[in-house]
Amino acid sequence: MEAVLRSHNVATIQALIRRAANEIVRVPGAAIPGVLAPTIFFVGLNAVFGKLHNLDFPGDNYASFLIAVSLLQGAGFTGAATGVNLARDIELGWFDRLMASPAPRWALLAGIVGSASVRALIPATFLTIVGLAIGVHFPGIDGLILAAILVMGMGLAAALWGVMLALHFRSQSAAPLMQAGMFIAVLFTTAYAPLALLQPWMHTVAHINPVTHVIEAARQGFVGTITFAGTWPAFAALAGLIAVLGALALRELNNFTA
Numbered sequence: 278m279e280a281v282l283r284s285h286n287v288a289t290i291q292a293l294i295r296r297a298a299n300e301i302v303r304v305p306g307a308a309i310p311g312v313l314a315p316t317i318f319f320v321g322l323n324a325v326f327g328k329l330h331n332l333d334f335p336g337d338n339y340a341s342f343l344i345a346v347s348l349l350q351g352a353g354f355t356g357a358a359t360g361v362n363l364a365r366d367i368e369l370g371w372f373d374r375l376m377a378s379p380a381p382r383w384a385l386l387a388g389i390v391g392s393a394s395v396r397a398l399i400p401a402t403f404l405t406i407v408g409l410a411i412g413v414h415f416p417g418i419d420g421l422i423l424a425a426i427l428v429m430g431m432g433l434a435a436a437l438w439g440v441m442l443a444l445h446f447r448s449q450s451a452a453p454l455m456q457a458g459m460f461i462a463v464l465f466t467t468a469y470a471p472l473a474l475l476q477p478w479m480h481t482v483a484h485i486n487p488v489t490h491v492i493e494a495a496r497q498g499f500v501g502t503i504t505f506a507g508t509w510p511a512f513a514a515l516a517g518l519i520a521v522l523g524a525l526a527l528r529e530l531n532n533f534t535a
Contacts, residue, residue, distance in 0.1 A: 319407070347408075368447070
């Protein structure tokens with residue numbers, strides 16, 4: 278019996294992930310904002326502030342330093358889009374039918390947010406190609422794999438944040454809050470300058486912001502070498518974010534009533 282239940286739960290998760298993937302195939306234009314926004318930020322900031330690399334910056338150039346934050350911004354926008362899509366489904370009544378199914382709530386949540394991890398690789402791939410074309414240091418295969426894993430983890434955390442807000446407000450009007458939350462989480466880190474060059478108040482905020490560890494780990498291959506000491510804090514930070522946001526999202530889902 279337990280094996281049958283596990284099989285049904287896995288099938289539920291897979292079906293919801295496929296549904297989200299089908300949206301990209303049917304409406305490919307919906308993925309454009311999540312690709313263009315971080316790319317425009319990346320190219321624009323590199324063009325304006327590229328000479329900052331003359332200061333004490335690691336890596337070959339400023340673009341190599343900047344690429345990591347753009348990758349995570351893409352993941353954040355992708356996760357926020359998951360929340361917006363759920364809010365749309367709630368407004369249209371489709372989510373009520375999903376809640377009437379016998380599937381456990383955790384399986385529904387896993388299926389809804391699971392696709393965000395894979396979809397976060399779309400802007401990441403485009404950004405990496407653009408970055409390499411304008412001179413970003415090639416991080417090696419191990420650097421690309423590490424960055425991809427961290428992008429997927431950040432996409433999952435961002436999706437949990439967006440889903441939590443969608444379930445709480447039940448309206449697409451919460452979309453700006455979904456996007457702003459992820460934007461702020463990534464912004465108040467070592468996004469655009471090393472920790473030592475930040476203003477004291479920003480230094481303090483970035484030091485305690487767990488997303489800083491994720492950015493620094495994703496940046497390793499682009500500006501230097503990958504080390505265990507520079508990697509494990511990122512996975513610990515992501516695990517904590519996913520655990521906390523997952524618990525909050527699941528609580529909202531359990532409290533959801535039509």
